Amino acid sequence: MISFNQVSKRYPGGFEALKNVSFELAKGEMAYLSGHSGAGKSTLLRLIAAIERPNTGAVLVNNQNVSALKSGALPYLRRNIGMIFQDHKLLFDRSVFDNVQLPLQICGSDHKETGKRVRAALDKVGLLGREKSNPIALSGGEQQRLCIARAIVNRPSILLADEPTGNLDAEYAQEIMNIFNSFHQVGVTLLISTHDTGMLQSNRVRVITLKHGEIQTAPPVTQEGSGQAASSKPSVLSAAEGSGL
Amino acid sequence: MSALSQHAGVARVALRRVFASPVAGFLNILVIGIALSLPAGMYVLLQNAQGLVAQLSGPPQISLFLTLDANADNIAQLRRQLARNNAIGKIEFVSRADALEKLGQSNGLADVIAGLESNPLPDAFVITPKITAARSLETLRDELQKLPYIELAQLDSAWAYKLEAILEFARIMVLILTVLLSLALIAITFNTIRLQIMTQRDEIMVAKLIGATNTFIRRPFLYFGAIQGLLGGITAWLIIALSLYLLKQPLATLSQLYASNFALQPLTFSDSFSLMLFSMYLGWLGAWLSVARHLSRIEPQ
Numbered sequence: 001m002i003s004f005n006q007v008s009k010r011y012p013g014g015f016e017a018l019k020n021v022s023f024e025l026a027k028g029e030m031a032y033l034s035g036h037s038g039a040g041k042s043t044l045l046r047l048i049a050a051i052e053r054p055n056t057g058a059v060l061v062n063n064q065n066v067s068a069l070k071s072g073a074l075p076y077l078r079r080n081i082g083m084i085f086q087d088h089k090l091l092f093d094r095s096v097f098d099n100v101q102l103p104l105q106i107c108g109s110d111h112k113e114t115g116k117r118v119r120a121a122l123d124k125v126g127l128l129g130r131e132k133s134n135p136i137a138l139s140g141g142e143q144q145r146l147c148i149a150r151a152i153v154n155r156p157s158i159l160l161a162d163e164p165t166g167n168l169d170a171e172y173a174q175e176i177m178n179i180f181n182s183f184h185q186v187g188v189t190l191l192i193s194t195h196d197t198g199m200l201q202s203n204r205v206r207v208i209t210l211k212h213g214e215i216q217t218a219p220p221v222t223q224e225g226s227g228q229a230a231s232s233k234p235s236v237l238s239a240a241e242g243s244g245l
Numbered sequence: 246m247s248a249l250s251q252h253a254g255v256a257r258v259a260l261r262r263v264f265a266s267p268v269a270g271f272l273n274i275l276v277i278g279i280a281l282s283l284p285a286g287m288y289v290l291l292q293n294a295q296g297l298v299a300q301l302s303g304p305p306q307i308s309l310f311l312t313l314d315a316n317a318d319n320i321a322q323l324r325r326q327l328a329r330n331n332a333i334g335k336i337e338f339v340s341r342a343d344a345l346e347k348l349g350q351s352n353g354l355a356d357v358i359a360g361l362e363s364n365p366l367p368d369a370f371v372i373t374p375k376i377t378a379a380r381s382l383e384t385l386r387d388e389l390q391k392l393p394y395i396e397l398a399q400l401d402s403a404w405a406y407k408l409e410a411i412l413e414f415a416r417i418m419v420l421i422l423t424v425l426l427s428l429a430l431i432a433i434t435f436n437t438i439r440l441q442i443m444t445q446r447d448e449i450m451v452a453k454l455i456g457a458t459n460t461f462i463r464r465p466f467l468y469f470g471a472i473q474g475l476l477g478g479i480t481a482w483l484i485i486a487l488s489l490y491l492l493k494q495p496l497a498t499l500s501q502l503y504a505s506n507f508a509l510q511p512l513t514f515s516d517s518f519s520l521m522l523f524s525m526y527l528g529w530l531g532a533w534l535s536v537a538r539h540l541s542r543i544e545p546q
């Protein structure tokens with residue numbers, strides 16, 4: 001579903017955010033992207049959604065070379081990717097309902113269908129009763145959930161989450177992880193960046209660790225065979241901890 | 246159907262934005278209305294002036310002075326020839342005797358004329374052409390000059406040239422004013438849209454992130470420009486209609502004093518329609534230019 005092939009990204013000014021990164025994420029797979037802040041997690045996610053373009057290498061999404069897409073084709077790529085931002089990027093000039101409605105308006109779905117889908121998405125994240133509120137009236141956790149509702153209302157096949165639990169306490173964070181797990185169960189491909197090592201421990205999921213822009217450990221840890229996954233955990237965790245978090 | 250209702254939705258959003266801050270929105274529309282009412286109002290006056298001048302000065306005439314050796318037969322034949330010409334309306338024959346008599350009456354030259362040994366005046370035709378354009382009148386004059394027994398074909402054209410020169414001058418002035426104020430209108434819309442894009446920066450960024458095409462993002466701004474332009478055009482129309490209404494009574498009094506029944510004609514239906522369509526187009530164009538310039542700079546980060 002998502003494939004990085006020797007991708008490097010250097011920002012103007014010489015900072016090298018990603019160095020020779022290669023990995024693959026299969027369809028329906030769920031993985032954490034871990035690493036210290038500044039390790040290149042956000043950059044990696046942004047390359048998938050073509051918010052930025054790599055200097056070298058190829059980023060493939062659905063067998064499509066994203067880095068070679070014309071700008072006119074980008075909207076159609078992004079419609080297939082639900083993005084969850086650490087800073088939510090909600091619009092405070094409209095209601096919760098209208099925030100979630102935006103992706104559907106962009107795709108031009110009809111009115112009746114829109115209402116149904118928005119409520120289904122809000123229901124999924126437990127905000128059904130708040131559709132008329134302004135997002136500013138929501139707590140941090142609720143805002144994050146609203147952002148998730150907006151990302152999934154379009155039923156994308158890929159979900160990217162950038163530090164979705166970054167500012168939340170453990171209870172809220174667990175709630176959100178449960179939501180992600182439920183998407184995983186219905187076959188959505190998920191890539192979740194986090195520096196929350198506690199979360200990595202509590203969920204048996206593949207972890208891709210970045211350190212100074214490079215992939216730290218060999219990623220191929222399949223989810224079948226939990227014993228295998230468990231055995232690979234310590235090395236991943238030590239890598240994450242060793243990165244100065 | 247879905248696409249149509251989507252456009253209707255965007256139009257509704259745009260209309261709400263025009264009056265999001267009522268005072269500023271109304272002032273913008275008023276400025277556009279005033280800017281447009283100037284050239285459009287001058288155009289109305291110009292149309293009226295054309296009618297008035299034509300009414301006051303009467304139709305143009307061509308005088309055909311015959312050679313002194315033309316006899317009655319020649320004259321009758323010439324008359325038949327003139328009658329066959331489609332461009333000629335009325336034909337009036339003034340015999341040399343009549344002409345002499347008229348001259349004596351009108352200018353008090355009776356004594357002088359009485360002293361003349363013979364009548365120095367030629368027979369003449371005074372014809373009224375059906376056409377009025379200066380250029381075609383000249384062609385007709387040249388054509389008539391070539392007929393037999395015509396000494397001189399004289400086009401009473403000085404007034405026509407003067408009139409046309411004045412009207413041409415006014416027309417160019419209206420044109421210049423139209424161009425300048427249209428540019429002003431485009432500039433007003435350009436700036437309004439620029440401010441809107443700046444205030445909606447976040448929304449545009451988020452929309453781009455979740456897969457909005459440029460067409461989608463552009464659409465409400467274009468609608469905004471077009472709606473604002475249309476409302477400005479309607480305002481201009483109202484300003485002109487009100488001005489004409491206010492001028493009606495004084496003008497009627499004035500024209501009565503001159504024993505004329507001249508009345509100002511308002512904008513025709515098709516002119517009104519053109520005015521509003523033009524104004525709407527300018528608003529749309531201003532918005533389009535602004536969006537093309539400012540939207541591409543907003544990229545998600």
